[in-house]
Amino acid sequence: MTVRKGLLFLFAIAIAGMIAFEGVAAARDPGYKRSVVRYDVPDVVLVNQDGAKLRLRALIESGKPVVLDFIYGTCTTICPVLSAGYTSVQAKIGPDTRKVQLISISIDPEHDTPKVMKGYLKQYRAKPGWDFLTGSREDIDRVMQAFDSYVTDKMYHRQVTFIRAQGPGEWVRIDGLLGSAELMSEIGKTSKK
């Protein structure tokens, strides 16, 4: 009986997720999908884990390689893997971790206060160069929409990573989850261009 109950719950919940996403079938591929896209990032001011206000565009256009994802502090499944990936990038790029700008944007901005975000980054041994950003729900929605990643509820969260490419507004979009070497390779490709 227990089996049925748990599964029914999972079923139902999975469906809810599927209703929200049309790309589910494609996601059956265990790999990841890479595409190059153009996004117009909104000029919003967000708040990082230290409570500092940061202009998102300025952070993105710093001239450094930029990696961006959407996570939240109490996320159960996707974010831990995305964030462990960030940790591994910082471990691999050497002592000057600032030379690659890692950005995590909260999709649960009401719960993710600077204090919560700071605690989260500590869990992942984050070093300078990794900013976790929150903001008003309206601004966060604008950012999610700009990156074609809008979800109506955090439980519909998708596993997507964005890497800033060389052209104006150009990004490499990675749908799916990467290994550490794969992520380093993708970052390398965009910086060499």
Next chain:
Amino acid sequence: MPRSLLVPLAALLCLATLLSAGLSPAAGEGASVPGLSRAETLRLGERIYRDGILSSGEPLTAVVQGDIPVEGTMFSCVSCHLRSGLGSFEGDILTPPTNGDILYQPWDSHIETARLRRGTMEGTSKQRKRTLFYLTRIGEFPSRPAYTDGTLADAIREGADPEGRDFIGVMPRYPFGDREMAILIEYLKSLSKDPSPGVTDTTIRFATVVSGEVSRKERDELLVPLDRYVRIYNGHLRRKTRKSTGARAEEVVRLLPADSEPRLVSLVVWELQGSPETWRGQLEEYYRKEPVFALLSGITTKEWRPVHEFCEENAIPSLLPITDLPVVSETGWYTLYFSKGYYQEGETAARHLARTEAPVSGGPVVQVYPDTPEGNAFASGFRDAWNEGGRAPLLEKALPAGTQATREILEEATGKGRRSVLVLWTGAEAIPALNAMTGGDGGVSTIYMSATLLKEGLLAVPEALRDKTYITYPYGLTDTGPGMMYAKKKVTPQITDRRVPGKAAAIYPVLTEIFSWLESNYFRDYMFDIVDASMLVVASPFERITFGPGQRYASKGCYIVQLSKGERPELVRKSGWVVH
């Protein structure tokens, strides 16, 4: 431990394979770990599962996505499989159940799929459509045999099922030694095995806590609708029908699983008399006489702490009690509050001030509050949030209980003529003193007060003070009628009461969500897993309440408002719902 991520079909396959394998005795009867008592084994297993800490005290290590090292400090089994072990969902990734009762039983996809198909013939039309949708979009689980200790250990270490199919990369591969593996497997066998207390073959028992000082009006505003909900719910179960007979009934029985074994609900009122110091004993006595599965709502004007601690220590869920004095904790698990109450108003004022939304002249920030539980809650919230940013020291003045904030006291606290920011956690009785002081020399540049303390006195803030007075307002600026479950109804914001009807009504959809998915998994932790994963939009007096894994304060916000000019002032919003 296991963390399987799958895209739907892959997820299902993985689940099926995880559920499949070898020989296998019944779960829960395994030998304990050599050298450890069963209790100690389970304690250590729980620590691995929940905290990612090995029996040595070191964090566990694992690898995800092929080459990403992770540690137990980052996440552990519970992150995906949740406390109940019955799995989770996020985005398009399903994490399968990992409790022994499921792992150690064979899975026959034909039987289970047939059951689901039968489900499409029953229930509400919405339920039938959804069930059908699952079947057509997800497909069927392949059959598999039961797991054994050996195949389960292989799955945890190597990330492959007994038939050689790899789990996807998000399921960590754990290089556990034999001892750690044995501890963990024993724990998994105990996970969600025996139904929690408060459940009989026919009934699931709940209690609601009401303390003696609560007014008759508020008591009725809570208990009458709760009782009505229970009667409607039980009536529908008794008739063994899932057809709705009206909008309210539709809400109550929405999505009842077609093959569930629902129990009737019983609700008793636990009356607490006397001082809160004596409540613990009263709670223990009620529970000893008749254990309950969970506490629903409840109400007090005093601190909820005795009930909170009772629930934590007995692992009893407490859902949405009505209190302005909750326990503010980052580790509490078993009480889901509406908000942090007065503390949250204090926090919001500090954040608003720190964000310099208010004009700050460089003078000191002075907090004046009565030395009462209420005053201390406001003050703690402000202090904690203010100190987060390494800001200028906060000056504080605690007034002995019963002492009124006079002009002299306020002037002394703020330092006359220093252009200070005054954070004043008192009721409207302090307004004349405030007016006299600020009207005299303008020594206070900015004032913060609370709408819940000012009550009807909020509208009495003199016009001369309105520009400089910022008021915490913890509810939505449109209100919700108590009978409205999902739709926001615009009514004039009320200022004077605790919104008991709206808060009482907010528990209906939460309960319905729980009953929809609980089925016969009468495990308290699973109940919270359901609530945590819920995407419910619940109407309440708050602007918005949301749920999330481990989140125990549903309303995260509080407005800062000011009063407009004129004899009939309106509330003017000066902040977003959440101020960071």
